[in-house]
Amino acid sequence: MTYACPYCGTALGNHGEDNGDALVCPSCDRVYTDRGGFYDFLGDDAPQNRGVVSLFDAVSRIYETPLWYPLGMRLATGGRSSAGELVERVANRVADEDADTVVDIATGTGLFARRLARDATVYGVDASAEMLRRCVRNARREGVRLELARADAGALPYADDTFDVAACTGALHLLPDPSEALNEAGRVVRPDGALVVTTVVDEGFFGSRTARRTARLYGMRVFSEEEVDALLGSAGFERIETERESSLVTLVARRR
Ligand SMILES: C[S@@+](CC[C@H](N)C(=O)[O-])C[C@H]1O[C@@H](n2cnc3c(N)ncnc32)[C@H](O)[C@@H]1O
Ligand SMILES: [Zn+2]
Structure with a gap:
């Protein structure tokens, strides 16, 4: 490819x-x-949500430590799933698709991508150079091959109908234009391919208006289930599976 x-x-x-x-x-x-392990398609072009991306640049070092991701998981799932369990759940579901090629949109430090790369060729894309640097280091340390790019989720550097599966974990609610990002996912996934998303909805912890208002301060939106379906539908996907633990929803959609 x-x-x-x-x-x-x-x-x-x-x-x-x-x-x-x-x-x-x-x-x-x-x-x-x-740039030493990833192609840079953004250069000096700042993504629209540059504040959010700068935040991830700043936390890249602690992202996979108990100070960040596991803490976020505890909030979002009410302690029902650990980060490791979520990674396995997503990886097992992707494996069910028998995918040869997977794109991991907003791959971050490669927490999911490294695990997905056991069963498929994985392309990871993220807007944060620091998250990608950490991703390169993590993958090298574990002897995992990832094809990495720095780009905006709203303008992916891949041709149409390229991938069997797109994954987008923990990021849709942080993107400036989730509809544009899902359209891009729909463009690069082949017909009948799958999209696996984890995101937050207005149930459980984020069912409270105070939690949603606080989240908004950090550039994070909290979807309703109806909004998620509308976004998927207009990007050419149909939701076929849903698992929800408190605010965290893991869903699979099929590209029509
Ligand atoms: C919570 S992290 C999720 C990382 C990874 N998918 C995971 O589950 O561990 C959110 C990621 O979204 C990326 N991101 C935010 N805005 C983006 C954009 N406009 N385009 C691409 N990536 C973006 C951030 O840089 C960050 O790495
Ligand atoms: Zn060109």
């Missing part, structure tokens, strides 16, 4: 030594450099 220019959609070849390890778009001449 080759990358595609997120600005004009043209397939990108690797231009090798002349440009270091950069990818060059033959149509619009944009150059995407390899």
Whole structure:
């Protein structure tokens, strides 16, 4: 699989030594450099939710420690599932799809992507350079191969109908335009492929208005189940499975 220019959609070849390890778009001449383990499709273009992305740049080091992700899981699920259990649940569901290729949208430090890479070739994409740096290090330490890119979830650097499965865990509620991101997921997943999402809905902990208002201060939205279905539907997906623990919903949708 080759990358595609997120600005004009043209397939990108690797231009090798002349440009270091950069990818060059033959149509619009944009150059995407390899930043030591990930191609950078954003460069100096800040994502619309730059505040949120800067927050993840800042917490990348502690993201997988008990100070961050496990704490978030405790809040969202009311202590019903650990991070490790959620990773296994998502990985088992993706494995059921017999996927050869998976794109992990907003892959972060690769917590899910590293596990998914046991069963498929995994492409991870995120807007935060620091989360990706940590992801590169984590993957190397564990001897896992991931194909990583820095890009906005609303403009993915892949061609149409490329992947068997798209995963998007813990991120849809943080994106500036979830509808645009799901449209992009729908574009890069092949027809009849699957989308696996974990996100937060207005039940359990985030059923309280105070919790939702506080979340909003951190750039996080809390969906209703109806909003989730409307977003999926307009991106060409149909929800086929749902598991909810307090505020955390894990859903599978099929691309029509
Ligand atoms: C809570 S983390 C989830 C990471 C990973 N999927 C996981 O479950 O551990 C949210 C991720 O979304 C990424 N993100 C936020 N806004 C983004 C955007 N506009 N485009 C791509 N990634 C974005 C952040 O950089 C961060 O790594
Ligand atoms: Zn281009």
